[in-house]
Amino acid sequence: MNKIAIIGAGISGLSMANYLEKYNIDYHIYERRKKDDLAGHGFLLPQEGIEYLSHIVDENTLFKEGNFLKKYIHYSHTGRVISERKLENVFVISRRSLINILSHNIPSDKISYEKTITFCDTKKGKLKYPDGSYINSDIVVVSDGSKSRIRKEIFKNEVMNSVRDNEVVNIIENKEIADRIENNFMKFHHEDGGLTFGILKLSDAKVLWYSQFDSLKYQINEDCSVENLKRYTQKIFADWHPLVSSIVNGSSYENIHLWRVYELEKLNKFHQDNIVFIGDAAHPLIPFTSQGVTSALKDAFILTKLLLEEKNPEEVFRKYEEERKPEIEFHIKNGRTLLEQFLLPLDQQKENILPISYK
Template sequence: MFAISRHALIQLLSANISPENISYNATVIPSETEKGKLRHADGTAIDVDILIVSDGSKSRIRKCLFKDEKIIQVRENEVVNIIKNKDIASSVENDFMKFHHDQGGLTFGILKLSHDTILWYSQFDNEKYLINECSSDNLKTYMLEVFADWDPLVSSIIQQSSYENVHLWCVYELEELNPFYKDNIVFIGDAAHPLIPFTSQGVTSALKDSHTLTKYLVEEPNFTEAFRKYEADRKPEIETHINNGRLLLNQFLLPIDQQTDRILPISYK
């Protein structure tokens, strides 16, 4: 497998964009007085023809436009972290590795990012494995306790990691998908269609959304028609990933001996 970090991906995507056209750490919200407009937190309007929104699974902009949507927390959380350790990284091939608890509801995954860096994560049933406080110290204590007697590779990663930037990721999905656009605002990635991590299709789907939307915006002089074709193109695949994700979640919660044989740990179409 091939892995790329979020930081490297952002650098790659922004390499050919003029720095003055990128703003970081800026908050924008829908205008209360002008349909299809956004404004900065200080009230300054953003004057553009179309708005492409990608603000995550709990999108504030999507919620403002689709006030009746229902977003639900999934029965799975993740602890995500990175370890820099040449010795451990050199012992890991460029394969995706995932360890499962034999009673279900708990996994540990390993992805090698470079010669000295590993991304690791734990998926756990949040009804069975409770985390009451998510400070870095508490998460470290939790991981050390839960994975104390696992495979030596897992234990060494847990013990030698720095927990300064560890993150507890709560997973959400929409009860029903909203339209992917409204007026001159169009959504891509998790803002359009939150996918649970078991699909392993979150970033890939966002990139495919971007490519498909760009294609239709170039081909169609009318952006509404471009948005319509984009949604018609992407929605069927997304619905397949959502259904597959729910099946994979159900498998994850079961003991190993009750799980389906030969199931692929990824959604595909």
């Protein structure tokens, strides 16, 4: 089997490496960040995502690091219950925990940190270091995120549009609040639409919270400093249900993250020459789908399976795109529908909508 270079050590890159490691396929990961740079907060994993993870990680280890959710409860911003739905095998885990679990199976000599890789279009499908030296690989798996630098270099005419949604994400450690939430996925929605507050219990004392903002109606200042985000968040949720305001006021804001959401106007090909894209680098999904991690895991699983079955990389990539693209387009469509609902006042929204895109 030819040597594979993986660009990016996020969820998709590490998932790919785990599958390749399992089947003894030669690879090396190149990550531009430092080893301990684990920015990010958490993920929802529906049953399908858990199943793909179970192929490469120990389930007992995984389940100790997160939490299964029992119910999705949708509230108005004042606490009026709008709908409830039972959840089947929906799991929540912090990004740090999942990265650590996926990193555990990767030998240290198969991953290089602080390595910024660029694409060289004068040599077909070649990647190189900043010093000009080339990476020795036959296949390149690009998993460098939704704003993939390599994708932009290859598909120079792609159009990436801002989505009418900004998302603020944070974590609070408070056992009393975690006990009140139990194992429910709670989401509060402003009566006028376009502003939500979601709450997910990660562990006995740790709670992930996030807010989605209509970026036209609730404009966040370009100053994204911790203090500015803290002031803005505390002000905007001051008159919400007491649980929401207590979380906002009781949180530490050192690791708060503002996510300005973008999506491709039209999906590119998932491959070019000897380069193939997986995860957000291939198909950025807006957060309303809750399918980012599962889609990345499925990409890695299917790509590895095809590499084992086919000798011709071109045929591998063609079959990979043929299998994955229709499902991704389905999730993109669902995500846009969920975005439209988010923007509407509560009395105009469809009832009992679950904020997870299921195929």
